Amino acid sequence: MTTIKTKEEIKILKEGGAMLAQVLDEVEKNIEEGVTTKYLDELAESLILKMGATPSFLNYHPGGAPRPYPASLCTCINEEVVHSIPSERKLKNGDLFSFDLGLWFKKLCVDSARTKIVGGKGAKIAEKLLWITENSLYEGISVIKEGAKLNDIGHAIESYVKKESNFEIVRDLAGHGVGYKVHEDPYVLNYGRKGTGETLVEGMVLALEPMITEGTWQIKHSSDGWGIETQDGKLAAHFEHTVAVTKDGFDILTEI
Numbered sequence: 001m002t003t004i005k006t007k008e009e010i011k012i013l014k015e016g017g018a019m020l021a022q023v024l025d026e027v028e029k030n031i032e033e034g035v036t037t038k039y040l041d042e043l044a045e046s047l048i049l050k051m052g053a054t055p056s057f058l059n060y061h062p063g064g065a066p067r068p069y070p071a072s073l074c075t076c077i078n079e080e081v082v083h084s085i086p087s088e089r090k091l092k093n094g095d096l097f098s099f100d101l102g103l104w105f106k107k108l109c110v111d112s113a114r115t116k117i118v119g120g121k122g123a124k125i126a127e128k129l130l131w132i133t134e135n136s137l138y139e140g141i142s143v144i145k146e147g148a149k150l151n152d153i154g155h156a157i158e159s160y161v162k163k164e165s166n167f168e169i170v171r172d173l174a175g176h177g178v179g180y181k182v183h184e185d186p187y188v189l190n191y192g193r194k195g196t197g198e199t200l201v202e203g204m205v206l207a208l209e210p211m212i213t214e215g216t217w218q219i220k221h222s223s224d225g226w227g228i229e230t231q232d233g234k235l236a237a238h239f240e241h242t243v244a245v246t247k248d249g250f251d252i253l254t255e256i
């Protein structure tokens with residue numbers, strides 16, 4: 001069942017979301033050749049704690065996962081799609097790097113992810129994949145309002161990606177409700193038929209997170225039990241915002 005948050009809860013989620021955006025800004029500033037993904041994870045974790053919040057991914061153990069997630073940040077390089085565990089691996093110029101972070105603040109949680117190219121310049125295809133993915137997130141957000149249908153979101157994302165590129169959309173993973181828990185109902189698919197699915201209502205809080213691939217949309221699990229990669233080894237990008245449904249539109253909670 002999709003939960004409805006009160007006005008007061010949305011206010012807290014917005015405060016938590018602003019903190020999360022600040023931490024992601026700080027992580028972003030530290031992305032450069034030679035930096036390890038573990039360094040970025042430790043940076044994110046210490047900033048979250050300093051703000052009086054708590055990382056929400058650390059020790060998260062959903063059913064089906066082989067073990068609790070062992071870090072605060074998810075750090076995905078090139079063919080890695082989501083949930084890759086930070087390590088001593090160093091970033092290289094031109095890497096397509098996505099980083100995903102969540103936090104608890106006053107018993108409510110928010111979730112957001114971004115993708116960057118290390119050093120600012122990469123292959124043309126990586127640059128295109130990045131901006132198509134980012135734009136697709138905003139296309140999905142733009143159709144949100146009370147009375148719209150859940151799958152209008154996926155429809156908007158899919159139509160945009162198909163119109164602008166030959167890229168594919170990861171189909172086995174989706175966005176989700178968020179707030180009281182890291183993952184709540186409903187699944188927010190990144191494709192779908194307009195006018196179908198549950199009706200959006202003011203106070204619903206959704207994490208939209210398109211995951212777009214250069215080649216096949218099919219994914220595989222990495223040997224660490226958490227990381228997810230493209231099956232063909234081609235690039236993937238990922239952007240995510242936590243968004244509240246309002247009477248006449250939406251409120252992006254994870255930006256400043």
Ligand code: MF3
Pocket residue numbers: 057058060069074082083100101102111112113176182207240
């Ligand atoms: N934003 C990610 C998602 O919704 C959060 C994953 S939790 C983790 O799937 F534990 F896997 F990091």
Ligand code: CO
Pocket residue numbers: 111175176207209240
């Ligand atoms: Co998420």
